[in-house]
Amino acid sequence: MATLTPTLTLDSSDATTDVLAFSVTDSLTITVPHQSLSKINATATPGDATIVPASTAIVYLYVKHTGTTDGSTSTVRQVDVEFTTGEAIARLSTGEWLFMPVHHAEASVGVNLHVQHSDSADEVQMEYAYWTKG
Amino acid sequence: MATITAQMVMASAAGELLSDALAISQTATITSTATTGIARRPITATSKGASGEVTIYTADDFAAISYIYIRNTDSTASDYIYVYDDTTSGDPVILKLAGGDWAFMPTIADKTLKAYAATSGTIVEWIVFGTDQ
Numbered sequence: 001m002a003t004l005t006p007t008l009t010l011d012s013s014d015a016t017t018d019v020l021a022f023s024v025t026d027s028l029t030i031t032v033p034h035q036s037l038s039k040i041n042a043t044a045t046p047g048d049a050t051i052v053p054a055s056t057a058i059v060y061l062y063v064k065h066t067g068t069t070d071g072s073t074s075t076v077r078q079v080d081v082e083f084t085t086g087e088a089i090a091r092l093s094t095g096e097w098l099f100m101p102v103h104h105a106e107a108s109v110g111v112n113l114h115v116q117h118s119d120s121a122d123e124v125q126m127e128y129a130y131w132t133k134g
Numbered sequence: 135m136a137t138i139t140a141q142m143v144m145a146s147a148a149g150e151l152l153s154d155a156l157a158i159s160q161t162a163t164i165t166s167t168a169t170t171g172i173a174r175r176p177i178t179a180t181s182k183g184a185s186g187e188v189t190i191y192t193a194d195d196f197a198a199i200s201y202i203y204i205r206n207t208d209s210t211a212s213d214y215i216y217v218y219d220d221t222t223s224g225d226p227v228i229l230k231l232a233g234g235d236w237a238f239m240p241t242i243a244d245k246t247l248k249a250y251a252a253t254s255g256t257i258v259e260w261i262v263f264g265t266d267q
Binding site for chain 1: 136137138139140141142144145146147150151152156158160162166169171172199203205216218219224226227228229230231232234235236237238240242243244245251259260263
């Protein structure tokens with residue numbers, strides 16, 4: 001088993017009356033399979049970009065919207081992170097990222113990326129990685 | 135409007151996950167119109183739909199994407215918190231947070247997120263940063 005240490009820091013001087021400044025960290029025990037930092041092109045067809053294979057395990061998932069179609073051409077199309085059974089989990093806009101322990105309690109399912117636009121020509125280059133909880 | 139800076143760093147030493155060290159760092163700057171601030175609640179529901187669930191986000195509280203930080207404050211790994219989508223058919227669970235685990239994600243604005251726990255009394259901590267309304 002290997003260890004992954006994720007840390008999140010949130011700071012704001014004007015979101016609340018008091019300054020918001022805190023950091024949380026975790027020590028995650030990881031087993032196989034895991035997928036290191038990768039890129040994939042998401043399209044309007046969910047099955048084109050399956051980033052996590054079907055599993056009943058908890059999967060720590062990182063996804064980032066690169067804001068491009070190919071590494072250089074800009075796009076503002078939003079991308080849904082969704083189960084392979086179609087239920088949406090989160091929606092990413094240009095430059096946004098997420099980190100979450102994904103788990104579908106009822107079934108062995110995977111995770112797809114799905115461009116929120118009807119034009120099948122639309123593509124968004126996404127960055128992702130995942131690690132299976134040990 | 136307020137500005138929130140969220141930074142995430144993921145690290146794993148050489149020889150752990152991979153032969154080489156892993157280090158990923160990302161920063162997001164969020165312009166927020168409203169926030170719940172840091173909230174904490176004990177969850178007494180131990181199944182989906184039971185009394186004692188905690189609502190993390192209510193559908194259409196914001197029209198645009200909002201950002202959610204959520205953490206299981208428990209020190210026992212097996213005291214899981216389950217977060218499910220109460221709007222979509224079948225109420226699918228989307229997150230399973232072991233004790234100490236956290237998530238940071240942009241939500242889908244029209245979906246209600248609720249939490250139940252494996253063990254009654256497990257405390258959930260969360261913040262919602264709305265970007266409109």
